[in-house]
Amino acid sequence: MMFLKFHSLDENKQQRILNAAIKVYVQKGYDLASTNEIVKEAGISKGLLFHYFQNKKTLYLYVFDYCMGLVVTDFYEKVDMQEPDFFERMRHINLVKMELLNRYPDLFRFLESAYLEMSSEIRPEFQERLKKFSESNTDQLFAHLDTSKFKNGLDIQKAIKSVLWTFEGFSAEVLGRAKAMQLDQPDYEAAYKEADAYIEMFKRCFYK
Amino acid sequence: MMFLKFHSLDENKQQRILNAAIKVYVQKGYDLASTNEIVKEAGISKGLLFHYFQNKKTLYLYVFDYCMGLVVTDFYEKVDMQEPDFFERMRHINLVKMELLNRYPDLFRFLESAYLEMSSEIRPEFQERLKKFSESNTDQLFAHLDTSKFKNGLDIQKAIKSVLWTFEGFSAEVLGRAKAMQLDQPDYEAAYKEADAYIEMFKRCFYK
Amino acid sequence: MMFLKFHSLDENKQQRILNAAIKVYVQKGYDLASTNEIVKEAGISKGLLFHYFQNKKTLYLYVFDYCMGLVVTDFYEKVDMQEPDFFERMRHINLVKMELLNRYPDLFRFLESAYLEMSSEIRPEFQERLKKFSESNTDQLFAHLDTSKFKNGLDIQKAIKSVLWTFEGFSAEVLGRAKAMQLDQPDYEAAYKEADAYIEMFKRCFYK
Amino acid sequence: MMFLKFHSLDENKQQRILNAAIKVYVQKGYDLASTNEIVKEAGISKGLLFHYFQNKKTLYLYVFDYCMGLVVTDFYEKVDMQEPDFFERMRHINLVKMELLNRYPDLFRFLESAYLEMSSEIRPEFQERLKKFSESNTDQLFAHLDTSKFKNGLDIQKAIKSVLWTFEGFSAEVLGRAKAMQLDQPDYEAAYKEADAYIEMFKRCFYK
DNA sequence: AATGAATGAGGCTTCATTCAT
DNA sequence: CATGAATGAAGCCTCATTCAT
Structure with a gap:
């Protein structure tokens, strides 16, 4: 479609541009x-970026889609969607998240800031x-759960x-604490x- | 201190400026x-704003303090800090919040965006x-609770x-739904x- | 003429305004x-200054004339215009200058900066x-000199x-040295x- | 260093910009x-100047260095540093100065105003x-002089x-007279x- | 006389975007 | 493909001056 030109570019240079923009x-x-800063960081000319x-x-939107694509692909590949127990799945999701955060710190930081x-x-x-x-996210991520273990009468959606x-709150807290302690991660x-x-x-x- | 000049101004104009800025x-x-946009909205000259x-x-910081001041004052006046039961207090807080949201919709929107x-x-x-x-907030808001009703062994902080x-999440959801339905409130x-x-x-x- | 209004003002306030402006x-x-700074320093309102x-x-020009007037009056009062010897008169002028510099440091600083x-x-x-x-200055200051002591054939004007x-150069050097050594005077x-x-x-x- | 961009520019335009700034x-x-005035005079856009x-x-500092560079280079090339007689050297310096003033009237005017x-x-x-x-200036310009011709006991520095x-005074007088007569030079x-x-x-x- | 709120032109600088080379 | 010179609108802010009170 629109980014053919960019995709047919030397992969190395593509990366340089994306990383510069993310940073x-x-x-x-x-x-x-x-x-200006982006092109300087990427080592390319002003004109080229707009080319x-x-x-x-x-x-920006391209960078967002790129990051989202990478992360999401990896994410869904790794999450075990067969696990029927909600909390086990949750625990697993947390684990995968941590792995991804470790693996793609910059992409995550970008997505977080984009959010x-x-x-x-x-x-x-x-x-x-x-x-x-996020619609597909929540829906897919928590489909086909075994809800029988929840206390009777509990509004499971809630x-x-x-x-x-x-x-979500906990993630923010963790990030906030890290920032307060001046840690990089x-x-x-x-x-x-x-x-x-x-x-x-x-x-x-929540369980019986 | 510094804002005497502003405070001694015609109340009507003060409001016009504050509302314009908030908006x-x-x-x-x-x-x-x-x-530029702020002064146009407020109907004053460029120079006056910087006067x-x-x-x-x-x-910005003044507007923030102004909003925070109004909201917080009202909030603490209305919340019953004697109620020892956590959930009753929470319920009460929710009630007061809704009242304030109704009363100061713009201020709240601003504070939210500021956050x-x-x-x-x-x-x-x-x-x-x-x-x-937020220190005083969470601390004071939930001080002197009767924690004896929580299940034994529960990490009450958590x-x-x-x-x-x-x-927090629920509030965001409510606001989001309203926005999605094009409601003003x-x-x-x-x-x-x-x-x-x-x-x-x-x-x-969470209770026994 | 134009400054009647100012002159009929409380002497104390006149001084405050002049000193503030000079400073x-x-x-x-x-x-x-x-x-703005001037009126703040003088403790008067913006409008009054322009009144x-x-x-x-x-x-500015008024302040200049004021300083010049004070200094010049004092100067000519003190310089002995009877002394016929050029170098004696010069020496005397230097002495008077030093006295004035000591007496009116601010006025002098202003005149210097104005120059x-x-x-x-x-x-x-x-x-x-x-x-x-400066015409009247040089002319009057060195009128009626006994030029007979200069070497014959010397261009006395030169x-x-x-x-x-x-x-002049020496004064600048002295001021420059003081500034370089961070002295106030x-x-x-x-x-x-x-x-x-x-x-x-x-x-x-130059003399015979 | 920093001005490569400017230096690699069409010489004609460089001159237009410099002359406009000087003027x-x-x-x-x-x-x-x-x-604003500079870019109008130079016939370029606002943005370009800051490019x-x-x-x-x-x-300003660039223009100063540019002028100083041109003038100083020419000056030291032309002054005969071998001449041991102070007054001969002084005479020569005056001559060279006049030549330079004739050749670079604007640059000189700028340097003078910068001073x-x-x-x-x-x-x-x-x-x-x-x-x-000025350190290198006065020192170098008057190094290796034959001081034996000065009157005995004279403070040669003075x-x-x-x-x-x-x-210095004479130069100012000459410039002042020209300005008073509305001459361009x-x-x-x-x-x-x-x-x-x-x-x-x-x-x-001063000599024996 | 005295105040200070109010004005608006003008200052420097940044920036996305275009275009000739 | 690639460059970077060039543009000009827009941003924040300052300031002398006026005017209603």
């Missing part, structure tokens, strides 16, 4: 990320992509949401253990 | 919010304010955090009832 | 001196004043000019002695 | 010289350059300084002759 977007956010990408927005991106220039087009993704939101090992404690708690409380 | 900041986020506020950052503000220009000074606030994160009545269902669930599961 | 003009130079002085330029003022807004009107003054320029005592050495040299060389 | 800086001084020069200050530049934004970085230059200050021929008369006077008085 700068993560550091500055969409608005303050200047194409491959119509404009700044297109580049918080406020720029009104990017938001509309962006929200769409996120919604489409219970699951609580757990998911708890882990959180201690994922420890985080995983703490996450497990939450799982055990929920299991004890 | 533009919410719409665009800090970086993209242009002072009252040293610079864009100062204005997500990534701009590196604003973050440092901002984080400080947030930390100071339990409370789960509940808080759940309501969520149906707070309904939301309050749904929140209550979450509380009942947690009560049943 | 700020010396610190910043004409262009960067902001009327008394049409505009910034008028104020170097480049601002194209001020220059034209200013140059005029300077020329008018000789005198050399001496004057030498002392030069050591006028020492400077006077060194100036005397120059006089002796010239006397020996 | 405006001379006319207005640093602070009042507006980049080549980080900011206004950098441009008086008071702007606190420019001064610090600037003083450094001047000191470095004598030389007098002569230098005299010529002084009559250098006449000035050179008058300078010679000063030299003869000093020679007669």
Whole structure:
């Protein structure tokens, strides 16, 4: 479609451009990320960037799709969708997440920052992509569960949401603590253990 | 201190300026919010804005403090800090929140957007304010609870955090649904009832 | 004429305004001196300044005339115009200068800075004043000299000019040295002695 | 280093930009010289100026170095440093100066105005350059002189300084007279002759 | 007389984007 | 393909000056 030109480019240079864009977007956010800085970081000329990408927005969205693609592919490959027990699956998802965070720290950082991106220039087009993704996400990720173990009369949708939101909050807390301690990355090992404690708690409380 | 000039201004005009700033900041986020747009919206000259506020950052922080001040004052006035039962207190907090959301929809929207503000220009000074606030917030809001009703052996800190994160997530969901349905405001009545269902669930599961 | 309003003002306040203006003009130079800073320093309102002085330029020129007036009056009062010997008169002038520098350090600093003022807004009107003054200055200051002691055939105008320029250069050197050593004021005592050495040299060389 | 971009530019356009900057800086001084005026004069866009020069200050300093470079190179190439007689060397220096003034009238005007530049934004970085230059200047220019011809017991440092200050003053006088007569340039021929008369006077008085 | 709110032009600088080479 | 010179709108902010009170 639109990015044929870019894809037919020397793979090495493709990477340089993508990494440069990721780095700068993560550091500055969409608005303050200047194409100047990106091309300098990538070691290419100003003109070339706009030869491959119509404009700044297109580049951002492309980078987003690229990161999402990589991460999601890996993610779904690794998550065991056969596991019928919700908490076991949750535990597994946490594990895979940690692995991916370790493996693609930059991509994740970018996706994370993209998720918080406020720029009104990017938001509309962006929200769409996120919604489409997160729908399939939650639905697929937690389909075909064995709900029989939950306490009788419990609203299982609500219970699951609580757990998911708890882990969202917990992730933010972990990242926040790491930032507060000036660490480049959180201690994922420890985080995983703490996450497990939450799982055990929920299991004890939500299951019969 | 510094804002005497502004405070001694015609109350009507103060409001016009604050509302204009809130509106533009919410719409665009800090970086993209242009002072040009703010003054146009407020119907004042460029110079006047900087007569009252040293610079864009100062204005933002002032608006934040203003909103926070109003909301927080009202909030703590209304929350019953004597209630020893965690879930009753939570329920009460939810109620008060809904009332405030109804009363100050714009201020809340601003505070919410401020909470997500990534701009590196604003973050440092901002984080400080947030930390100071959120410390007193969570600490005071949930001090002197009767923890004896929780299941034995439960990590009460974790339990409370789960509940808080759940309501954070739930709030976001409610706002998101409203936005998706193009409503100007969520149906707070309904939301309050749904929140209550979450509380009942947690009560049943976390209490003895 | 124009400054009647100002002159009929409480003497104390007049001084406050003048001193404030002098201070700020010396610190910043004409262009960067902001009327804001001046009124703050003087403790008066913005409007009042422009009530008394049409505009910034008028104020500057008024301050200049004020300083020049004070200094010049004192200067001519003290210089002994009867002394017929050029070098004795020169020596005396140096002495009086030092006294005045000690007495009116701020006024002098202002006059000095005014002399170097480049601002194209001020220059034209200013140059005029300077020329008018320096003509009468040099002429009057060195009228009625006993020129018979100079070496025969010497161009006395040139000789005198050399001496004057030498002392101009020497003054600049003294000020420069003081600034380089971070002193607030030069050591006028020492400077006077060194100036005397120059006089002796010239006397020996230019006189018969 | 930093100005490669500018140097690799069409020589013609380089000149247009430099001349425009020189012209405006001379006319207005640093602070009042507006980049707007410079680009209009140079016939380029606002953006381009900042494409080549980080900011206004950098441009000024570049222009200064450019002028200084040109003038100084030419100057030292032409001054005969072998001449052991102080006054002969002085005479030669005057001659070379006049030639340069004729050849680079604008550059000189700029350097002269730069020397008086008071702007606190420019001064610090600037003083450094001047000191470095003037040290080598006076020292080198008057090294290896035959001092045996001076009158016995004369403080030769003082004598030389007098002569230098005299010529500083004389230069200012010449420029001032030209400006007063609305000439674009002084009559250098006449000035050179008058300078010679000063030299003869000093020679007669300071030498044995 | 005195205040200080209000103005708006103008200052420097950044930046996405285009285009001739 | 690739470059980087060139553009000009837009951003934040300052400042002398005016004017209603």
